[in-house]
Amino acid sequence: MIDAALFSSALGALTPILFAALAGALCQRAGVFNISLEGTMLVGAFAGVAGSWYTGSVWLGVLTAVLAGTAYSVILAVAHVSLGGDAIVLGVAINLLAVGLTSFLIRTVFGTRGTFSDPALRGLESVHIPGIADIPFVGEVLSGHSVLVYASWLAVVLLAVLLYRHPWGLRLRGIGERPEAAASLGVSVTRYRYGVILAGGALCGLAGAQLALGNVTLFSENMTAGRGWIAVVAVMLGRALPYGVLAAAVLFGLAEAFGFRLQGIGLPQQATDAAPYVVTLLALFVSSARIRRSRTREST
Amino acid sequence: MRTVGVTLLAALVLGAVLLAATGANPLDAYWAIVTGAFGPDGIQDTLAYAVPVVGMAVALAIPLRAGMVNLGGEGQLVLGAISAIAVGLHTSGVLGIVAALVAGTLAGALYAAVAAVCETRLGVPLLVTTLLLSYPAMSLAAYLVRFPMRDAGSSLPQSEQLPPDVRLPAMGTGVTVGLFLIVAAVAVYAVVDARTPAGFETRVTGWGPRFAQYAGIDRPALTVRLLACSGGLAGLVGAVVVLGFPYRFIDGALITPQYTWIGLLAALLAAANPLGTLVAAVFFAALTSGGFAMERATQVPRELTAVLQAVLIIFLAAATGLLRKRRSPA
Numbered sequence: 001m002i003d004a005a006l007f008s009s010a011l012g013a014l015t016p017i018l019f020a021a022l023a024g025a026l027c028q029r030a031g032v033f034n035i036s037l038e039g040t041m042l043v044g045a046f047a048g049v050a051g052s053w054y055t056g057s058v059w060l061g062v063l064t065a066v067l068a069g070t071a072y073s074v075i076l077a078v079a080h081v082s083l084g085g086d087a088i089v090l091g092v093a094i095n096l097l098a099v100g101l102t103s104f105l106i107r108t109v110f111g112t113r114g115t116f117s118d119p120a121l122r123g124l125e126s127v128h129i130p131g132i133a134d135i136p137f138v139g140e141v142l143s144g145h146s147v148l149v150y151a152s153w154l155a156v157v158l159l160a161v162l163l164y165r166h167p168w169g170l171r172l173r174g175i176g177e178r179p180e181a182a183a184s185l186g187v188s189v190t191r192y193r194y195g196v197i198l199a200g201g202a203l204c205g206l207a208g209a210q211l212a213l214g215n216v217t218l219f220s221e222n223m224t225a226g227r228g229w230i231a232v233v234a235v236m237l238g239r240a241l242p243y244g245v246l247a248a249a250v251l252f253g254l255a256e257a258f259g260f261r262l263q264g265i266g267l268p269q270q271a272t273d274a275a276p277y278v279v280t281l282l283a284l285f286v287s288s289a290r291i292r293r294s295r296t297r298e299s300t
Numbered sequence: 301m302r303t304v305g306v307t308l309l310a311a312l313v314l315g316a317v318l319l320a321a322t323g324a325n326p327l328d329a330y331w332a333i334v335t336g337a338f339g340p341d342g343i344q345d346t347l348a349y350a351v352p353v354v355g356m357a358v359a360l361a362i363p364l365r366a367g368m369v370n371l372g373g374e375g376q377l378v379l380g381a382i383s384a385i386a387v388g389l390h391t392s393g394v395l396g397i398v399a400a401l402v403a404g405t406l407a408g409a410l411y412a413a414v415a416a417v418c419e420t421r422l423g424v425p426l427l428v429t430t431l432l433l434s435y436p437a438m439s440l441a442a443y444l445v446r447f448p449m450r451d452a453g454s455s456l457p458q459s460e461q462l463p464p465d466v467r468l469p470a471m472g473t474g475v476t477v478g479l480f481l482i483v484a485a486v487a488v489y490a491v492v493d494a495r496t497p498a499g500f501e502t503r504v505t506g507w508g509p510r511f512a513q514y515a516g517i518d519r520p521a522l523t524v525r526l527l528a529c530s531g532g533l534a535g536l537v538g539a540v541v542v543l544g545f546p547y548r549f550i551d552g553a554l555i556t557p558q559y560t561w562i563g564l565l566a567a568l569l570a571a572a573n574p575l576g577t578l579v580a581a582v583f584f585a586a587l588t589s590g591g592f593a594m595e596r597a598t599q600v601p602r603e604l605t606a607v608l609q610a611v612l613i614i615f616l617a618a619a620t621g622l623l624r625k626r627r628s629p630a
Binding site for chain 2: 078083084086088089093097099100101104107226229232233270274278281285288289292
């Protein structure tokens with residue numbers, strides 16, 4: 001029931017969510033509520049598949065995904081930061097635009113409907129880490145994933161260092177907490193918010209690439225299937241802290257992998273499909289109850 | 301109003317560029333959308349599609365009027381539909397129809413109220429609770445029509461067909477008298493919004509939550525009430541849809557057409573104003589059903605209309621933001 005393969009599949013499942021949640025956390029820290037992660041990830045997934053297909057190189061595919069995610073997030077940056085449009089309205093519209101646009105493009109570019117896959121389409125190969133791969137259990141869990149899985153762990157550390165050990169991070173957090181104060185100290189709020197949204201777009205592009213070229217090797221309409229929304233929740237659950245977000249993503253990945261495993265003992269697929277959302281909601285209850293309890297303790 | 305006109309024009313120009321890029325004549329394509337949506341053949345399709353979209357738009361507009369976003373419309377819609385089927389399969393006659401509609405409404409209302417209580421009592425934001433609760437509801441319905449409620453004579457994940465006397469009378473292909481129920485819901489919303497204390501409290505909360513609190517409005521109670529109304533209407537929409545052709549619950553049939561998200565866009569576009577929401581929802585429904593005609597006439601994928609809708613909202617959100625910025629230079 002609980003073995004190395006379970007944890008290994010959880011790692012694959014959580015990577016797209018982790019990338020997107022890091023994007024969300026970065027934006028949150030600069031005071032941008034970004035709910036367009038789902039759509040940006042979908043655009044990244046499409047661009048990754050298209051890039052890999054036309055160039056024949058999966059690396060150029062990943063690069064295309066990153067560039068497409070970044071370019072797509074310009075919409076939010078311009079409309080929200082420069083023009084002052086509502087982030088929630090824009091987020092919902094950007095997500096729907098991504099569904100429409102990729103469904104439109106899959107028909108005009110690939111000439112098919114629903115799903116595009118081809119034996120010639122290159123996906124990400126799994127990496128066997130010498131030394132670790134041979135350790136029983138640990139090797140089975142940690143080795144044999146796509147490069148992007150390891151990159152996502154690196155991204156967690158990078159974000160933590162950036163936020164807490166670099167002047168940029170200090171200014172970024174200042175903008176998130178008191179934009180007026182940061183602006184009065186000469187920090188360009190606009191420039192930093194553009195930066196986090198575009199960097200978030202790149203991260204969502206990586207999320208899409210892992211989804212469409214790592215976990216599977218195909219693109220299908222609406223294949224993100226709510227992962228971007230789970231990332232939004234993971235940001236909330238992890239309080240936009242890099243390691244907190246990682247923990248939330250791990251929780252979700254484990255719930256998904258464990259639910260998949262429960263199907264093996266006869267639980268219907270629909271029950272296990274719902275499990276990650278229920279687990280996430282319960283975790284939110286617990287974490288918000290703890291915060292309120294500590295608040296009441298402070299006030300008394 | 302002028303802003304809407306200008307952004308609509310901008311979205312149409314962008315759509316024309318996209319159309320030209322695929323090699324189609326933009327004017328022909330737009331003409332095909334208009335004739336397809338409102339021509340003698342298309343108007344039925346438009347109406348059939350408009351009923352759930354308008355219903356969901358108003359359902360989501362109700363809490364939006366107070367600045368609360370219900371992202372769980374899909375779950376409430378599906379739960380209402382499956383409950384209506386469950387009741388409808390075991391009843392008969394007009395009473396059965398009424399019971400099925402009531403069951404759908406209650407199921408949606410209760411489920412949305414649970415999400416509201418999660419915010420007011422447990423402190424998890426409404427945006428998140430509604431969204432997260434949506435997925436288990438869809439999974440539950442998917443499970444029910446695959447196992448306990450499955451149509452034994454079919455290999456598809458769908459429920460059995462409702463008996464002939466527990467169906468909403470049809471008024472043409474795809475349109476039932478459920479249309480009047482939805483129109484009535486819009487009318488009730490418009491009257492409550494404009495003429496009653498409850499509507500006023502809701503709008504005041506939308507203008508400024510802190511001011512509303514100062515004025516003595518009980519926000520938790522309002523949240524639960526608004527969400528119950530919102531979910532109830534979403535559930536009713538689900539019931540109305542399944543009590544029409546093909547008179548059964550088919551897994552995914554309420555999700556794939558994007559009723560909920562298009563409805564939410566319409567409500568957002570109109571800032572939850574009752575008449576505006578109705579107009580925007582009908583406009584989006586016409587655009588979508590016109591898209592099928594455009595695809596037949598020009599071979600341009602109909603998904604283009606979904607792109608147009610989203611682009612329109614993005615432009616409008618940006619334009620409203622810009623106007624607000626100009627008025628109050630921060």
